[in-house]
Amino acid sequence: MQCPKCHAPMHTYNRNGVQIEQCSGCRGIFLDYGELEALTRLESQWSQPVPPPAPQAYPAPPAPAWGAPHGGHHGGGHGHYGHHRHKSFGHMLFSS
Amino acid sequence: MTADAPLPELAAQATRAAHEIAGHCPCTAAVLADRPDATVVRHAGVVAKAHAPGTDPAALALRLATAAALPGVFLPPLTRTLLPLGALIPGPRGTPARNTAPDPTHRDSRHPRQVTLWPHGAPVDPEAPDSAPWEAAAVLLARLHRSPVPSPAPPPMRGPAKAARALARLRATAPGHPAARPVERAWSTLPAWACDEAPMPGEGALCHGDLHLGQLVRHPAPDGPWLLIDVDDLGTGVPAWDLARPAAWYACGLLPPDEWTRFLTAYRAAAGPAVPADGDPWPALDVPARALTVQTAALAIVRATRDGRPLDEIEQAVVDACDRMSGLPPELDGGPAK
Numbered sequence: 001m002q003c004p005k006c007h008a009p010m011h012t013y014n015r016n017g018v019q020i021e022q023c024s025g026c027r028g029i030f031l032d033y034g035e036l037e038a039l040t041r042l043e044s045q046w047s048q049p050v051p052p053p054a055p056q057a058y059p060a061p062p063a064p065a066w067g068a069p070h071g072g073h074h075g076g077g078h079g080h081y082g083h084h085r086h087k088s089f090g091h092m093l094f095s096s
Numbered sequence: 097m098t099a100d101a102p103l104p105e106l107a108a109q110a111t112r113a114a115h116e117i118a119g120h121c122p123c124t125a126a127v128l129a130d131r132p133d134a135t136v137v138r139h140a141g142v143v144a145k146a147h148a149p150g151t152d153p154a155a156l157a158l159r160l161a162t163a164a165a166l167p168g169v170f171l172p173p174l175t176r177t178l179l180p181l182g183a184l185i186p187g188p189r190g191t192p193a194r195n196t197a198p199d200p201t202h203r204d205s206r207h208p209r210q211v212t213l214w215p216h217g218a219p220v221d222p223e224a225p226d227s228a229p230w231e232a233a234a235v236l237l238a239r240l241h242r243s244p245v246p247s248p249a250p251p252p253m254r255g256p257a258k259a260a261r262a263l264a265r266l267r268a269t270a271p272g273h274p275a276a277r278p279v280e281r282a283w284s285t286l287p288a289w290a291c292d293e294a295p296m297p298g299e300g301a302l303c304h305g306d307l308h309l310g311q312l313v314r315h316p317a318p319d320g321p322w323l324l325i326d327v328d329d330l331g332t333g334v335p336a337w338d339l340a341r342p343a344a345w346y347a348c349g350l351l352p353p354d355e356w357t358r359f360l361t362a363y364r365a366a367a368g369p370a371v372p373a374d375g376d377p378w379p380a381l382d383v384p385a386r387a388l389t390v391q392t393a394a395l396a397i398v399r400a401t402r403d404g405r406p407l408d409e410i411e412q413a414v415v416d417a418c419d420r421m422s423g424l425p426p427e428l429d430g431g432p433a434k
Contacts, residue, residue, distance in 0.1 A: 060353045061346075061360070062376045064385065064427070066420040068349025068413060085225060088410035089350050092392065093225050094310040096258065 003028060102146040102209050103130060105182045107137045110144035113213050117142060117174070134328070142174065143214040146181055147328060151210050153178055158250040159327040160212060162302065169240045170330075171315055171323040174213040181209040217313025217323065228309055230342070230355055231362040232322035236312075238368030240324070241301045241335040253305035253331035255340075255384070256292040259391040263291075266394040270401040275415045279393045281422035282386065289334075290387045296333045301369060305329025307338045335370035339363065340384030343377075344392065347385055348417045350410060382427035393418050 001010050001021060008025025018038045021030040031039075107125060115121050121140050129136040133148040147156060157178055163170035220228055263283055266276055288294035304311065306329040314320045339360070346356035364373055371377035378385075396411035407415065 061357050062378055063347050064378050064382055065424050066386070066417055067347035068417060086350075086408075086410045088408045089345075090222065090225050092345070092350070092410065093228070094220075094222055094308055096306050096308065096310075 001030075004030075102135050102181050103127065103137070106135055106144050106146045106209075106211065107139070109179070109182055109211060110137045110139040110142050110213070113144065113174070114139040114142035138216055141216050143216050145212050145214065146209045147212070149209060151328070153210055155251045156210055156212075156328070158248060159330045162246055162250045162330060163324075163327045165246055166240065166243055166302075168321075169236050169243065169324055170327070171214055171217055171313060171325045174215060179211045179213070181211050183211070212327075214325070215315060216317060217315035217320070217325065218317035219313050220309045222310075225309060228355070229312060229322050230359040233307070233309075233312055234359045234362035234368070235366045236322065236324050237304065237307065237335075237338045237370075238363050238366035240304060241338070241369050242367065243302050245300065245302055245332055250302075250331045252296060252300075253303040253333035253337065254329035255303070255305045255333065255337040256290050256296070256387065258306065258329065259290065259387045260292040262391040262394040262398075265398050269398050273397050273401060275393070275397050275407060275412075278415055278419035278422060279390055279397065282390050282393075282418035285421055285424070285426055286387055286390070287383060287426065290383050298334060300332035301335040303331060303333045303335050304338050305331060305333070308341055334384065335368070336380045337384040337387075339368075339370055339377075340381060340388045343381045343385040344389040344414075344417075348389060348413050350413060379427045386421055386426060389414055389417050389421070 002008070003010050003023035003025060005028055006023060006025045008023050010021040010023050010030060012019055012021055014020075018035050019032070020035060020039075022028070023030075107127070111123075111125065118140060123140065125137065125139045127135075127137050128143065135146040137144050160173055160178065161176065164173050164176050263280075266273075266279065270276055283291065289296045304324055304326075306326060307324075311324055311326050312322050313325050315323050342351055342356060342359050345351035346353065360371070360377060364371065367373075371380045393411070393414045396407060396414060400407050400411065
């Protein structure tokens with residue numbers, strides 16, 4: 001198959017029994033239905049004492065340099081507040 | 097002061113309009129908003145909005161006409177003319193309104209409050225913001241931004257004016273607040289147009305001017321198509337301003353990346369002109385998103401000061417973003433910084 005992003009050919013690899021496709025051009029990874037869950041499960045078995053990070057199939061979209069440190073590319077930081085929608089943010093969403 | 101307390105009169109006006117339009121009426125009424133800048137009441141299927149005192153009637157009339165000409169984008173108004181507070185709606189075509197004289201107890205001729213009448217629409221549930229219609233909002237904005245500017249054109253959209261007003265409120269109410277300094281520094285990185293000190297650059301697209309989740313309703317309620325409401329800030333300008341609140345929330349770490357991606361992707365799929373069709377959207381978004389981050393932070397400090405409480409973690413995240421901004425010049429797309 002071809003990479004949906006850069007159209008280079010994708011190659012199939014087997015990681016811990018899970019088939020994943022990786023692009024030979026941009027190195028992006030394509031996961032079929034259920035594969036991310038399978039990998040996450042394997043990872044959590046591997047590193048039991050440490051809670052696994054939130055699974056993120058694709059890198060975070062671009063953000064400005066002044067943006068909050070998101071998980072993934074900006075590394076570390078406090079992440080974002082969106083997972084537990086804060087009451088104050090709920091108010092912000094609806095006000096001028 | 098009647099100009100500042102329009103509620104009873106506006107409620108009576110909405111009631112009379114609802115009865116005139118419907119003939120029969122279940123007579124259910126509610127106050128939807130009662131703020132210094134707008135009072136909104138609902139009576140059955142009619143919503144009456146008293147616009148801010150001092151609103152320029154000519155400018156508001158142009159904004160109302162612009163919205164009325166975009167029925168797939170804006171909620172269509174029930175009447176295309178402004179009404180003084182307390183007046184009845186005009187009669188059928190060619191006949192005079194049945195009561196054009198406002199209530200004699202409210203002859204405040206200095207600043208007659210302007211009233212517009214709207215059909216009721218179902219808003220986004222504030223208790224369930226996770227159901228936010230990001231895609232619908234994006235498609236409506238793309239349609240609005242691609243619509244030809246009518247002639248006569250409405251005035252400039254009021255986004256930068258609202259940002260400047262937020263800074264003025266901060267300076268008036270909480271100039272010594274520790275968080276005011278990073279907010280002021282971030283404000284100083286912005287080009288003059290974003291601070292309402294110079295005309296906006298570019299040809300100017302039709303813009304909503306104050307997009308947030310409270311500006312969307314389904315009409316007919318409860319499951320008609322989503323439409324934009326609130327014409328007070330509608331006008332010509334930089335269309336990226338309308339994307340900049342979600343962009344700012346995302347940049348501040350408040351809006352999850354997937355919700356921002358849904359919004360941006362839908363806007364691009366609908367051929368919205370505010371950002372390039374692909375690639376990094378931030379050169380176009382940076383200045384408006386900075387401005388709305390500063391505006392949000394300024395108003396948060398004003399509210400926290402008024403309530404006598406510290407900033408909460410969400411408000412602090414917005415102030416922190418201002419702090420990070422001050423060392424970074426804006427991305428190229430919005431002209432030189434002032």
